[in-house]
Amino acid sequence: MPEPSGPLKGLRVLDLTRVLAGPTCTQMLGDLGAEVIKVERPEAGDDTRGFAPPFVPNTKESAYFVGVNRNKKSVTLDIAKPEGQAIIHKLLAQCDILVENFKVGALAKYGLGWEQLSKQYPRLIYCSITGFGQTGPYAPRPGYDALIQAMGGVMSLTGEPKGSPQKVGVPVADLFAGLYGCIGILAAVNHRHATGQGQQIDIGMLDTHVAWLANQGMNYLATGENPPRLGNQHPNIAPYQEFPTKDGYIILAVGNDPTFERFCRAFGQEHLLGDPRFATNPIRVANRDLVTETLTPVMKSKTTAEWIGLLEAQKIGCGPINTLKEVFADPHVVARNMVVEMPHASGETVKVIANPVKLSATPPDYRSPPPVLGQHTEEVLGGMLGLSAAEIAALREKGIL
Numbered sequence: 413m414p415e416p417s418g419p420l421k422g423l424r425v426l427d428l429t430r431v432l433a434g435p436t437c438t439q440m441l442g443d444l445g446a447e448v449i450k451v452e453r454p455e456a457g458d459d460t461r462g463f464a465p466p467f468v469p470n471t472k473e474s475a476y477f478v479g480v481n482r483n484k485k486s487v488t489l490d491i492a493k494p495e496g497q498a499i500i501h502k503l504l505a506q507c508d509i510l511v512e513n514f515k516v517g518a519l520a521k522y523g524l525g526w527e528q529l530s531k532q533y534p535r536l537i538y539c540s541i542t543g544f545g546q547t548g549p550y551a552p553r554p555g556y557d558a559l560i561q562a563m564g565g566v567m568s569l570t571g572e573p574k575g576s577p578q579k580v581g582v583p584v585a586d587l588f589a590g591l592y593g594c595i596g597i598l599a600a601v602n603h604r605h606a607t608g609q610g611q612q613i614d615i616g617m618l619d620t621h622v623a624w625l626a627n628q629g630m631n632y633l634a635t636g637e638n639p640p641r642l643g644n645q646h647p648n649i650a651p652y653q654e655f656p657t658k659d660g661y662i663i664l665a666v667g668n669d670p671t672f673e674r675f676c677r678a679f680g681q682e683h684l685l686g687d688p689r690f691a692t693n694p695i696r697v698a699n700r701d702l703v704t705e706t707l708t709p710v711m712k713s714k715t716t717a718e719w720i721g722l723l724e725a726q727k728i729g730c731g732p733i734n735t736l737k738e739v740f741a742d743p744h745v746v747a748r749n750m751v752v753e754m755p756h757a758s759g760e761t762v763k764v765i766a767n768p769v770k771l772s773a774t775p776p777d778y779r780s781p782p783p784v785l786g787q788h789t790e791e792v793l794g795g796m797l798g799l800s801a802a803e804i805a806a807l808r809e810k811g812i813l
Contacts, residue, residue: 414779416483418445419771423601426500426507427451427484428491428524430458432557432583433541433617434513435480436590441509441597442483443767443776449503449792450484450783451491454813457785471758478762478782482754485780485788488813495812497522502797504533509597513541516551526612536610537600541593545616555617560585564621569628572643588624589617642700650696650703654733655711662716664707665729669693678726679710754781789813 420441427438427450435450435458442448452458458481464474490496500522504510510529512519519525526538540546543555561567561579571578596613604610622629628639631647639647644663646652651672652665666672669692676684684690684706689699696703711719716732723730732738739745749766756762767776793799793813807813 416442416445416447416777416779417774418443418777419774420601421445423447423509424507425449425509425511426503428510428512428514428519429541430513431460432480432586433589433593433615434511435460436587437539437541437593437597438484438511439480439482440591440594440767441511443778444769445774445777446509448484449507449788450481450486451489451500452486452785454488454490454786454811457486457488461785468756468760468762470760471756471762473756473758473762473782473784478764481782482764482778483780484783485792486783486786487789487792488786489789490812491522491524493810493812495807495810497524499793499797499807499812500524501532503792504529504536506796508535508601509537509539511539511541511593511597515554516540516542516546530610530612534610535604535608537597537604537613538610539593539597539600539613539615541589541615541617543617545619546612546614548616550618555585557583557585557617560617560621564618565625565629566621569639569641571641573641575641577641585617585621589615589620592620592623645700645704648697649693650700651707653704655704655708657711657714657716657719659715661733662711662719663729663731663733664711664723665731667729671728672696674726675723675728678722681707681710752778754778756781757784757787786813 423441423446425438425441425446425448427434427448429435429438430452438448438450450458458477460477460480461474463476466475467473468475468478489499491500517525520528526540529536529538542551543560544550544553558579561584562577564585566584567577567579570580593613593615596615600611600613627648631639644654649667652667654661654663666675672690672693673685676682688695689702690696714722720730720732734742740751750768752764752766753761754764762781764782769776790804793804794801804813
């Protein structure tokens with residue numbers, strides 16, 4: 413495995429996470445140069461290894477697992493057994509950061525809880541990612557993305573006005589929790605540089621979900637009223653939504669009054685500028701149904717491609733509603749190198765979605781593909797911890813590895 417590079421080079425992470433939120437966090441750390449040692453259950457591994465189909469072509473690896481586990485070393489270890497716990501302690505003696513997403517209190521049963529480890533490893537940064545955090549009445553509950561989307565309010569905001577609540581099409585509750593966890597870790601690393609002290613980062617998926625309610629959360633706090641579902645319309649701007657075109661759909665994003673005036677003058681709608689119902693953005697928001705009814709026949713008069721050319725010429729926000737095939741073929745996405753090909757242990761080349769953080773001096777590092785289960789067990793236990801081949805074989809015989 414090539415040596416890490418990047419701004420986090422020199423940091424070592426013990427990764428006790430699985431599925432999505434935790435692995436998202438640790439992959440980001442790995443991409444930025446940290447050495448990540450992913451501990452997996454013997455034989456079974458991370459749950460997402462079985463989240464298939466689809467598999468990555470010509471491999472036994474699920475696309476799900478491959479998406480969030482590059483730049484990690486896979487070590488199989490049964491931490492429920494004393495011998496496994498002893499190895500965790502040997503690893504911790506050489507690690508800076510521990511990331512885990514077990515249920516609250518689960519690791520404490522093995523002597524691996526924050527309160528236990530912080531006394532022995534005062535410099536340790538310990539990030540816990542759970543559904544509901546370490547405190548509060550829901551703390552013992554398991555957390556799942558759809559559950560958090562429901563409880564966190566975004567489903568009440570998503571979907572057509574007369575339709576049923578809808579979750580977002582990707583697991584955003586997991587992803588945001590992982591990214592907030594990474595932010596917390598980076599802050600804790602900086603604190604440790606200054607003080608020498610580690611700390612625990614307590615990430616609850618419901619907390620992070622509430623935090624990213626953003627303008628809609630603030631709309632509620634400002635009014636005391638639940639924002640309604642608006643389909644693809646914007647709660648604070650109009651017109652800012654999808655419209656049908658002659659051959660499909662387009663997103664039209666008119667972000668302010670000068671842009672609306674420019675739209676009207678360019679496309680034969682000057683009469684709307686004298687209509688008080690269209691005079692300002694707040695008034696258009698109050699009359700959003702009228703705005704939609706008025707502009708729909710206008711937008712239907714041209715194809716999506718024609719509209720994009722005309723609107724871009726006027727510097728008016730717009731875009732097609734792409735399928736994923738169209739996304740990954742988009743010339744801008746291609747130019748930004750958002751797909752990376754990596755050689756895999758299977759002998760195949762696997763495609764992964766690139767890290768979007770563009771750093772001019774220390775860019776993300778794609779040094780190793782997502783590992784097969786236990787791929788680095790001997791390397792880590794032998795090379796890093798100094799266990800002999802006989803000791804490793806004995807641990808395997810006992811089912812520890």
